[in-house]
Amino acid sequence: xxxxxxxxxxxxxxxxxxxxxxxxxxxxxxxxxxxxxxxxxxxxxxxxxxxxxxxxxxxxxxxxxxxxxxxxxxxxxxxxxxxxxxxxxxxxxxxxxxxxxxxxxxxxxxxxxxxxxxxxxxxxxxxxxxxxxxxxxxxxxxxxxxxxxxxxxxxxxxxxxxxxxxxxxxxxxxxxxxxxxxxxxxxxxxxxxxxxxx
Amino acid sequence: xxxxxxxxxxxxxxxxxxxxxxxxxxxxxxxxxxxxxxxxxxxxxxxxxxxxxxxxxxxxxxxxxxxxxxxxxxxxxxxxxxxxxxxxxxxxxxxxxxxxxxxxxxxxxxxxxxxxxxxxxxxxxxxxxxxxxxxxxxxxxxxxxxxxxxxxxxxxxxxxxxxxxxxx
Numbered sequence: 371x372x373x374x375x376x377x378x379x380x381x382x383x384x385x386x387x388x389x390x391x392x393x394x395x396x397x398x399x400x401x402x403x404x405x406x407x408x409x410x411x412x413x414x415x416x417x418x419x420x421x422x423x424x425x426x427x428x429x430x431x432x433x434x435x436x437x438x439x440x441x442x443x444x445x446x447x448x449x450x451x452x453x454x455x456x457x458x459x460x461x462x463x464x465x466x467x468x469x470x471x472x473x474x475x476x477x478x479x480x481x482x483x484x485x486x487x488x489x490x491x492x493x494x495x496x497x498x499x500x501x502x503x504x505x506x507x508x509x510x511x512x513x514x515x516x517x518x519x520x521x522x523x524x525x526x527x528x529x530x531x532x533x534x535x536x537x538x539x540x541x542x543x544x545x546x547x548x549x550x551x552x553x554x555x556x557x558x559x560x561x562x563x564x565x566x567x568x
Numbered sequence: 569x570x571x572x573x574x575x576x577x578x579x580x581x582x583x584x585x586x587x588x589x590x591x592x593x594x595x596x597x598x599x600x601x602x603x604x605x606x607x608x609x610x611x612x613x614x615x616x617x618x619x620x621x622x623x624x625x626x627x628x629x630x631x632x633x634x635x636x637x638x639x640x641x642x643x644x645x646x647x648x649x650x651x652x653x654x655x656x657x658x659x660x661x662x663x664x665x666x667x668x669x670x671x672x673x674x675x676x677x678x679x680x681x682x683x684x685x686x687x688x689x690x691x692x693x694x695x696x697x698x699x700x701x702x703x704x705x706x707x708x709x710x711x712x713x714x715x716x717x718x719x720x721x722x723x724x725x726x727x728x729x730x731x732x733x734x735x736x
Binding site (some may be wrong): 391392396399400403404407408409411412415416421425428429432433436437495498499501502513514517518520538539542545546548549552553 | 572573581585605606608609610612613614616617618619620621623624625628630631633634636637639640641643644
């Protein structure tokens, strides 16, 4: 009886360990994480609009990535898959309406650095935060992948679950919207500066 | 119809990402970006996104890779243990449901009280004058048609509106 119980326990433990094993080994994972985590965190913070939330979602993203147990042909393929998972993780959270307003992204840090030469940079940063907060999450994701991560149209489409053929137009519209918002927020300040200079 | 792309877009983007924009690029490209709306937008957006990306990456401290690996392993084991226990629970639930169903069937077949209640329900349904009920509903709709249609529209559109509001 005891023998059976012990045998069953061992079998169960082995089964659990087997089920919990990842395809990727620790060394490979750690190297991959060190290469990608900052980019993924920035992407999550940007599309969710919440830095604290990005901390939590980063762990969730890498967990899902490890559990996916997929074999990747190239580093780019692996990286795209990671960003696709990050997108889905953020989307799940948004669906559960756990997001806070986008304005919380930069928060107090911008106010604190605003002094001397840094004031201009901080103001530009605030303009950017404000403009980004007026875009849809998908638009933010598209622009970030294109201009921060340098992803190709095909990679962005794959990450966001869109058709490559429609991405060009969507990206164009998002870019035009952001550029217009940036110009509108920057324009009044430029006029004030000119007036002051005169 | 607006132009979505420009042949010089990639050059502008490369110059921005290599921090050459706008001082260390050819004057012709700079002049082109002033005149071309696509390249002007690319430059404006790429500069802003790149600056924000640099700032964010410099400011953050992501958790150590070893800690992330350890947490992931712990969670995977916990979930695997939970999943391993699930078939037993499922079988137990099935057995309980079968027992409850069998017991209910026995009770229903043998209990006089249950049989009487069943007969009462059948009689009550049979006693309803459906024709009169439909006629009065028709009359009500005739006198308050607009209100009825309005209410139906609201009932139909409210879930759709709620879904669309939550969507983005």
